[in-house]
Amino acid sequence: MISYSIVIPVKDEAESIPTLYKEIKEVFDKLNRQYEIIFIDDGSTDKSSHIISTLQKTDRNINLVKFRANFGKSKALSAGFSETKGELIIIMDADLQDDPRDVLKLLTKIDDGYDLVSGWRKNRADSLTKRVSSYLFNRGTSFISGVKIHDFNCGLKAFKKEVADELFLHGELHRFIPVLAKKRKFKVTEIEVNNRPRKFGESKFGKLGIARGWKGMLDLLTAIFITDYLDKPAHFFGAIGLSFFSIGFLMDLYVSYIKLTTGTTQGRLPLLLAGVLFILLGIQLISTGLIAEMMSHYLSLRKKSSLR
Ligand code: UDP
Numbered sequence: 001m002i003s004y005s006i007v008i009p010v011k012d013e014a015e016s017i018p019t020l021y022k023e024i025k026e027v028f029d030k031l032n033r034q035y036e037i038i039f040i041d042d043g044s045t046d047k048s049s050h051i052i053s054t055l056q057k058t059d060r061n062i063n064l065v066k067f068r069a070n071f072g073k074s075k076a077l078s079a080g081f082s083e084t085k086g087e088l089i090i091i092m093d094a095d096l097q098d099d100p101r102d103v104l105k106l107l108t109k110i111d112d113g114y115d116l117v118s119g120w121r122k123n124r125a126d127s128l129t130k131r132v133s134s135y136l137f138n139r140g141t142s143f144i145s146g147v148k149i150h151d152f153n154c155g156l157k158a159f160k161k162e163v164a165d166e167l168f169l170h171g172e173l174h175r176f177i178p179v180l181a182k183k184r185k186f187k188v189t190e191i192e193v194n195n196r197p198r199k200f201g202e203s204k205f206g207k208l209g210i211a212r213g214w215k216g217m218l219d220l221l222t223a224i225f226i227t228d229y230l231d232k233p234a235h236f237f238g239a240i241g242l243s244f245f246s247i248g249f250l251m252d253l254y255v256s257y258i259k260l261t262t263g264t265t266q267g268r269l270p271l272l273l274a275g276v277l278f279i280l281l282g283i284q285l286i287s288t289g290l291i292a293e294m295m296s297h298y299l300s301l302r303k304k305s306s307l308r
């Protein structure tokens with residue numbers, strides 16, 4: 001039986017892979033448990049796949065999933081998860097920024113009863129702009145999601161198979177794995193890890209900017225929505241819809257009152273129109289919620305998610 005599945009997304013990391021493999025082997029051979037290494041080649045244009053295939057010839061614990069093009073880190077992790085046979089999944093970046101020796105620290109936290117342990121790069125070996133934007137991202141995500149950790153996006157994480165089964169990563173959702181897990185009521189914690197500078201190649205997430213910040217906000221909204229409200233979308237749309245409806249209703253009630261008592265609308269036609277607009281918007285949002293509710297109900301009939 002396999003105990004540990006190490007899942008590694010790879011996009012053009014040929015120079016790093018041999019050292020990474022050596023470091024992983026050093027750590028895991030000592031643990032005396034069966035393990036597998038799953039590399040996902042996310043459309044690399046360098047020799048990454050070739051190097052992994054060569055390693056595979058001498059080590060049967062290596063598995064390679066090869067994408068036909070670059071689909072992003074989230075999809076790569078997701079594809080990796082569906083290949084895993086281990087009870088515990090460890091994810092780490094391929095660029096040697098994460099230190100495989102830290103896995104031992106993560107494992108002690110799992111032994112303490114946590115379902116997911118995330119690395120916390122307290123002393124980050126990245127550029128200033130990256131550290132600043134990362135700081136803002138982490139503080140914002142922690143504030144909005146209510147998950148009290150410092151570093152959401154560390155590439156090094158360990159979690160139980162059950163957690164992976166509940167993570168459906170796409171887009172940029174890999175940044176929110178701790179949020180997704182916590183919202184699914186798994187026990188989540190973090191532990192300080194070593195962070196090393198990138199030796200070879202360059203960061204695939206280097207470009208920063210306002211557009212990126214907005215997208216990050218939308219991604220967080222998605223993360224919260226698909227966890228908090230997936231089961232009860234009508235509550236989300238309904239709450240907003242009902243408030244809109246009530247505001248519109250009060251506006252029009254007021255205009256009707258004036259018309260009935262004074263005989264004219266007293267120039268309050270704009271208010272009447274605004275009221276109509278709010279009522280319509282409200283009804284529309286409530287119906288959207290109900291349709292989402294039907295979809296959610298239909299899906300839950302087909303897929304029984306494990307709550308144990
Ligand atoms: N990666 C990937 N697909 C992508 C971009 C990145 O699989 O489209 C991998 C990359 O090879 C690395 C990890 O995701 O193993 C983290 O990427 P990177 O080091 O560029 O991110 P950073 O550390 O700069 O945030």
Ligand code: MG
Pocket residue numbers: 093095097198203
């Ligand atoms: Mg990196």
